[in-house]
Amino acid sequence: xxxxxxxxxxxxAPRYTCPYCALKSDGRxxxxxxxxxxxxxxxxxxxxxxAEVPGQxxxxxxxxxxxHCRISGSYVPAVxxxxxxxxxxxxxxxxxxxxxxxxxxxxMSMKGAFKRVLAGMPIVMAEAKGPGRIAFSRDAPGELLxxxxxxxxxxxxxxxxxxxxxxxxxxxxxxxDIWYKVQTQRGNDRETEIHRPLGLFMDRFSAGxxxxxxxxxxxxxxxxxxxxxxxxxxxxxTALLYKDPAVGMQLHxxxxxxxxxxxxxxxxxxxxxxxxxxxxxxxxxxxxxxxGEGGSLVACSPATQRQW
Amino acid sequence: MEGLHSPSEGGAPSAPLxxxxxxxxxxxxxxxxxNCQSCGAPLDLRNLVSESGWREAPRLRDMTExxxxxxxxxxxxxxxPVAEIHLGRGDSVYFEHHVMLWKDEAVPLTTLxxxxxxxxxxxxxxxIISVASGEGRIAFSRDATGELVxLPLHPGxxxxxxxxxxxxxxxxxxYSYVRIKGLxxxxxxxxxxxxxxFVTSxxxxxxxxxxxxxxxERTLKAGESILVxxxxxxxxxxxxxxxxxxxxxxxxxxxxxxxxxxxxxxxxRVGIQSMYVHHATGE
Numbered sequence: 001x002x003x004x005x006x007x008x009x010x011x012x013a014p015r016y017t018c019p020y021c022a023l024k025s026d027g028r029x030x031x032x033x034x035x036x037x038x039x040x041x042x043x044x045x046x047x048x049x050x051a052e053v054p055g056q057x058x059x060x061x062x063x064x065x066x067x068h069c070r071i072s073g074s075y076v077p078a079v080x081x082x083x084x085x086x087x088x089x090x091x092x093x094x095x096x097x098x099x100x101x102x103x104x105x106x107x108m109s110m111k112g113a114f115k116r117v118l119a120g121m122p123i124v125m126a127e128a129k130g131p132g133r134i135a136f137s138r139d140a141p142g143e144l145l146x147x148x149x150x151x152x153x154x155x156x157x158x159x160x161x162x163x164x165x166x167x168x169x170x171x172x173x174x175x176x177d178i179w180y181k182v183q184t185q186r187g188n189d190r191e192t193e194i195h196r197p198l199g200l201f202m203d204r205f206s207a208g209x210x211x212x213x214x215x216x217x218x219x220x221x222x223x224x225x226x227x228x229x230x231x232x233x234x235x236x237x238t239a240l241l242y243k244d245p246a247v248g249m250q251l252h253x254x255x256x257x258x259x260x261x262x263x264x265x266x267x268x269x270x271x272x273x274x275x276x277x278x279x280x281x282x283x284x285x286x287x288x289x290x291x292g293e294g295g296s297l298v299a300c301s302p303a304t305q306r307q308w
Numbered sequence: 309m310e311g312l313h314s315p316s317e318g319g320a321p322s323a324p325l326x327x328x329x330x331x332x333x334x335x336x337x338x339x340x341x342x343n344c345q346s347c348g349a350p351l352d353l354r355n356l357v358s359e360s361g362w363r364e365a366p367r368l369r370d371m372t373e374x375x376x377x378x379x380x381x382x383x384x385x386x387x388x389p390v391a392e393i394h395l396g397r398g399d400s401v402y403f404e405h406h407v408m409l410w411k412d413e414a415v416p417l418t419t420l421x422x423x424x425x426x427x428x429x430x431x432x433x434x435x436i437i438s439v440a441s442g443e444g445r446i447a448f449s450r451d452a453t454g455e456l457v458x459l460p461l462h463p464g465x466x467x468x469x470x471x472x473x474x475x476x477x478x479x480x481x482x483y484s485y486v487r488i489k490g491l492x493x494x495x496x497x498x499x500x501x502x503x504x505x506f507v508t509s510x511x512x513x514x515x516x517x518x519x520x521x522x523x524x525e526r527t528l529k530a531g532e533s534i535l536v537x538x539x540x541x542x543x544x545x546x547x548x549x550x551x552x553x554x555x556x557x558x559x560x561x562x563x564x565x566x567x568x569x570x571x572x573x574x575x576x577r578v579g580i581q582s583m584y585v586h587h588a589t590g591e
Contacts, residue, residue: 046382046392048445052370075387075453141387141453220388220449235410256417256438268419268436270405285449286388289406308416 036060050223064213078137083130088167103132138217147214149207157242169212182295195292197237220286227277237273239287244279251303347458348372365523376514395442400479405438415444450518457517461508466546481513521583528574535569539584545576
């Protein structure tokens with residue numbers, strides 16, 4: 001079936017711009033050839049300008065190099081990559097769903113293994129080289145998100161969410177420096193705990209001279225928003241999926257306005273991640289709880305606060 | 309408005325007033341509406357009712373908009389849906405604070421004054437209920453797959469909801485809680501000590517719940533009973549009574565074990581959720 005975008009009149013000129021990855025195409029295929037987003041529907045954008053990521057792609061085909069992948073399924077989707085000779089992808093081994101016996105799989109060496117062990121991150125990434133087929137999925141309901149990277153483009157991703165990346169994408173990581181220390185009373189003992197709602201590290205992916213592709217898994221649904229320069233938004237720290245490196249982040253604590261008659265409210269503290277533009281931010285709608293909000297705050301990374 | 313004709317219009321006899329009544333919340337809608345303006349339920353889809361009378365809660369279309377007071381609620385996503393609220397000036401919503409997903413910096417937060425804070429804390433219920441006030445935007449979601457159940461409450465309605473299951477309620481709804489009677493209910497029912505109770509007096513309000521998995525509703529007649537797994541209970545009209553019924557399952561010589569079920573007796577609505585074990589979302 002031929003589906004045309006309203007913006008794509010007949011002719012071969014690339015007049016359709018994908019609202020998710022900005023690729024220009026003729027809009028004749030049902031999905032964007034780069035990220036799999038549908039071209040026959042208008043982007044779902046809320047009044048607050050969060051764009052809902054396309055989600056279920058119905059066997060959308062995404063091209064990278066001489067290879068392609070297809071995302072299928074809607075509840076716990078899987079992605080199948082058909083690797084051409086010379087193309088490769090790397091991935092955390094627990095994401096592997098199936099692979100053809102003839103596919104060459106090896107280990108990709110990583111720097112900073114000791115720190116990664118301490119942070120609970122994988123110390124070995126597996127690498128698969130084409131030709132052959134391989135498929136991935138993650139053990140939670142949610143969405144698979146194809147995130148194309150243009151040459152020179154960089155993106156910061158929460159740890160453990162990478163499904164695979166193409167070999168044109170360089171992999172690095174950095175310390176988030178988002179933490180807070182709380183003290184809690186347990187019986188006669190005082191305990192001090194450090195909480196890192198984003199984890200100790202975040203992954204950083206960058207495309208060099210060639211374009212690349214990242215496939216991420218998010219729990220629940222995914223929403224992306226572009227922040228203008230200097231624009232702020234408060235988000236649940238554990239809901240962050242990825243952001244452009246230009247987007248600044250720090251902790252923000254809010255204390256609700258209250259009266260003495262509201263039992264316990266004087267100690268109430270809400271922990272936010274304060275994101276500052278310019279750049280893209282993406283959230284996932286299913287998030288882990290933020291721990292330590294009830295304890296007494298004794299130290300934290302650079303943060304702002306507001307008492308209402 | 310298109311499709312509506314004022315009776316005072318002169319000339320030919322006016323056409324009958326054409327409205328669509330929502331079968332989920334009974335709200336009235338213009339004849340060209342696709343979704344109910346009060347609860348977001350699709351108006352052009354048939355009810356899904358099983359042979360035994362359980363009705364599937366309406367699947368809200370992505371980006372469905374619901375109006376309450378001067379505010380709107382937009383439902384986004386279908387796996388773990390988000391309720392994005394645009395609060396009008398003078399409107400507010402209250403909620404348990406851990407369900408906040410994001411908010412505008414300028415949206416002020418306060419707390420709702422609740423009696424019996426210590427009891428609530430001991431029972432594992434939140435003793436702080438947060439309030440966000442307009443004008444501004446704030447969004448909410450939960451930590452597991454499920455459905456949003458939008459329940460517009462008309463004046464005089466009373467609704468009991470499983471603890472921690474409500475996502476938000478508009479400020480025109482009074483919030484309290486009821487203690488579940490009977491030790492058997494608490495110990496064997498798996499329901500906990502309290503249920504949230506939402507009551508409207510003069511002004512209607514909007515109550516949004518999150519049910520794990522899919523949500524089904526059944527209306528019980530007066531005196532009619534149904535046994536449900538206690539962990540699946542999601543909400544009920546206050547007129548529906550709930551008590552634990554113990555059932556002993558024996559296997560002859562090898563003895564047996566007991567099983568607890570909640571006996572719900574009408575009249576009124578009962579809502580259940582299909583995924584009643586709390587699942588963590590992973591990493």
